[in-house]
Amino acid sequence: xxxxxKKIDNEICRVLTNVCExxxxxxxxxxWLTHLVxxxxxxxxxxxxxxxxxxxxxxSFLASRQKQPLVSLIQAELNDMDIKLNNINxxxxxxxxEACTMQHNGSWAKRLSQV
Numbered sequence: 136x137x138x139x140x141k142k143i144d145n146e147i148c149r150v151l152t153n154v155c156e157x158x159x160x161x162x163x164x165x166x167w168l169t170h171l172v173x174x175x176x177x178x179x180x181x182x183x184x185x186x187x188x189x190x191x192x193x194x195s196f197l198a199s200r201q202k203q204p205l206v207s208l209i210q211a212e213l214n215d216m217d218i219k220l221n222n223i224n225x226x227x228x229x230x231x232x233e234a235c236t237m238q239h240n241g242s243w244a245k246r247l248s249q250v
Contacts (some may be wrong), residue, residue: 140174146171150212157208158185162190162201166232169243171200171250176189178218183209183227186235193231200234 136144158165160202164187173180185205187193196202210223220226228250232241239246 136174140214143174143177144172144217147181147213150216151209154208155207156211158205159239162196162205164196167212169247171247178213178220181213181218181220184247184250185227185229187229187231189233193229193234197229202226203206 151168151170155168158168166186166188168183168185170184171180171182172178187196196214206223207229209227210220213223230246235241235243235246
């Protein structure tokens with residue numbers, strides 16, 4: 136990773152930490168989030184994954200009106216960094232710890248390598 140990529144990555148981590156802290160307070164079942172990126176194809180390759188504790192909480196969240204505010208918050212934080220994404224919904228996905236445990240024996244490294 137180039138030095139400039141590392142700076143961008145650190146800033147992405149900082150703003151996504153803000154999103155995470157907000158979501159932990161406001162969204163039932165939300166646990167954490169992470170991001171994946173290939174800086175050779177940045178920002179198009181940026182992917183933010185929001186993780187919930189259970190499949191039930193995730194499904195409830197997706198059926199609620201909370202999804203768009205969370206996605207909009209992610210977009211606003213990235214916009215503040217001058218990261219402009221044409222369709223934020225293509226860059227944000229959702230998962231659950233329960234699904235990772237069932238399908239990948241709890242290995243997030245393996246699970247995320249398939250994203």
